[in-house]
Amino acid sequence: PKERGWLVSHIYNYQGFWIAPRLLQGVIACQQQFQAQDSDIILVTTPKSGTTWLKSLLFVLVNRAKYPIFQQTHPLFINNPHDLVPFLELKLYSDGRVPDFSSFTSPRLLSTHLPFASLPKSVQHSTTKLVYLCRNPRDTFISLWHFSNNLKLDHTDVNSMEEMFHLFCKGVAIYGPFWNHVLDYWKQSIEKPNKVLFLMYEEIKDQPKIQLKRLAEFLECPFSIEEENCGVVDEILKMCSFQNLSKLEVNTNGKLSSGEENKIFFRRGEVGDWKNYFTVEMSEKLNHVIQQKFQGSGLRFYYI
Numbered sequence: 001p002k003e004r005g006w007l008v009s010h011i012y013n014y015q016g017f018w019i020a021p022r023l024l025q026g027v028i029a030c031q032q033q034f035q036a037q038d039s040d041i042i043l044v045t046t047p048k049s050g051t052t053w054l055k056s057l058l059f060v061l062v063n064r065a066k067y068p069i070f071q072q073t074h075p076l077f078i079n080n081p082h083d084l085v086p087f088l089e090l091k092l093y094s095d096g097r098v099p100d101f102s103s104f105t106s107p108r109l110l111s112t113h114l115p116f117a118s119l120p121k122s123v124q125h126s127t128t129k130l131v132y133l134c135r136n137p138r139d140t141f142i143s144l145w146h147f148s149n150n151l152k153l154d155h156t157d158v159n160s161m162e163e164m165f166h167l168f169c170k171g172v173a174i175y176g177p178f179w180n181h182v183l184d185y186w187k188q189s190i191e192k193p194n195k196v197l198f199l200m201y202e203e204i205k206d207q208p209k210i211q212l213k214r215l216a217e218f219l220e221c222p223f224s225i226e227e228e229n230c231g232v233v234d235e236i237l238k239m240c241s242f243q244n245l246s247k248l249e250v251n252t253n254g255k256l257s258s259g260e261e262n263k264i265f266f267r268r269g270e271v272g273d274w275k276n277y278f279t280v281e282m283s284e285k286l287n288h289v290i291q292q293k294f295q296g297s298g299l300r301f302y303y304i
């Protein structure tokens with residue numbers, strides 16, 4: 001069937017989550033063929049929850065000995081973060097074949113949008129670390145709506161917000177239902193805190209230094225006292241900020257190897273943009289769904 005953009009009505013349920021047919025080949029190949037290494041670090045997100053930002057932070061943080069921060073030749077200044085921390089199913093395995101990992105150094109930095117239950121078995125059975133990032137569902141939805149319409153793979157019609165919102169609330173969104181995705185990783189982070197770190201976009205915005213240090217400790221590359229005294233934490237945050245990344249030449253004019261324009265990954269980068277779009281009815285409806293789904297989980301979203 002004709003796909004309308006990346007999302008909405010022509011996505012299909014596979015293993016309990018929603019995916020576009022053209023992406024399925026990569027998903028299956030990755031599930032069947034990916035062999036995780038114990039030292040791998042895999043960033044997991046629902047689409048539009050800040051993947052690009054966390055890819056940058058992760059890359060700069062983990063490689064800070066190899067690539068001194070703020071050096072003009074730093075890979076972050078000349079590559080889109082999605083090329084530095086590639087998606088397993090959307091990039092490396094997208095053509096259904098086993099990718100060449102020979103250029104990767106250890107620890108390999110990888111990413112995926114796959115729900116926990118659909119991760120390749122070797123990820124679950126290794127000591128691979130998973131860094132999960134989630135974002136409040138209202139901003140995630142608005143970001144998703146913009147992104148899907150910007151992609152417009154068939155370059156024809158756009159997804160109406162009403163239709164897309166209605167489906168999102170029913171759980172029908174790419175890689176959704178949103179709540180299943182988030183809750184599964186939330187539970188894993190409680191059960192296996194050494195394996196899964198659960199981060200929130202709003203918390204990184206609110207307490208960037210605390211959250212970056214948390215990430216460094218989880219990845220067993222904590223900041224030394226000297227680094228802290230020299231302002232390394234602040235420098236990494238500045239380097240990966242929306243203001244800095246969105247202005248880079250590579251992110252204004254470049255394209256990913258899969259064809260998407262790099263600039264579509266940088267829109268506003270704020271908490272609370274949903275207020276410019278949501279009606280009272282939309283807020284009430286989504287609140288109701290979120291309350292039902294997250295009741296008793298101990299997880300709370302921040303909307304401002």
Ligand code: A3P
Nearest residue numbers: 048049050051052053143241242266267268269
């Ligand atoms: P908005 O559409 O709300 O602006 P993803 O990377 O998962 O595709 O998510 C994209 C969202 O993250 C977009 O949100 C984008 O603007 C925002 N984003 C990208 N880079 C960012 C950064 N460095 N800091 C904060 N937000 C960023």
